Amino acid sequence: MKKVTAAIIEKNGRVLIAQRPQGDKLDLRWEFPGGKIEQGETPEQCFLREIKEELNLDIKITKHFMNSCYKYETGEIELICYLVETIEAN
Numbered sequence: 001m002k003k004v005t006a007a008i009i010e011k012n013g014r015v016l017i018a019q020r021p022q023g024d025k026l027d028l029r030w031e032f033p034g035g036k037i038e039q040g041e042t043p044e045q046c047f048l049r050e051i052k053e054e055l056n057l058d059i060k061i062t063k064h065f066m067n068s069c070y071k072y073e074t075g076e077i078e079l080i081c082y083l084v085e086t087i088e089a090n
């Protein structure tokens, strides 16, 4: 099963979600920012890397929120979700 990390970034009562690019797998679906764990990475390392790559945001993990499994036709994933805070530049 593919393991994927996802960030729940909440600010002023709103949660950030992102849309997958047109032409990619599962295109135009909405998702929590994150991505799949590469070999040799911990979930936390994957998570910080993906958020920096995708959103150029520095974040701090507040806590693990939940894991959720889902079976697509193309395979099964386990989504590992964290609540996070953004680190604002001074």
Ligand SMILES: Nc1nc2c([nH]c(=O)n2[C@H]2C[C@H](O)[C@@H](COP(=O)(O)OP(=O)(O)OP(=O)(O)O)O2)c(=O)[nH]1
Binding pocket: 004, 005, 006, 025, 026, 030, 031, 032, 033, 034, 035, 036, 070, 077, 079
């Ligand atoms: N980041 C994120 N991914 C999600 C969510 N829900 C969900 O089913 N996914 C799935 C979509 C993708 O199959 C996978 C994320 O992997 P990815 O975007 O890093 O890579 P991918 O599987 O599209 O691409 P590939 O390199 O395996 O071909 O997790 C979500 O809320 N956030």
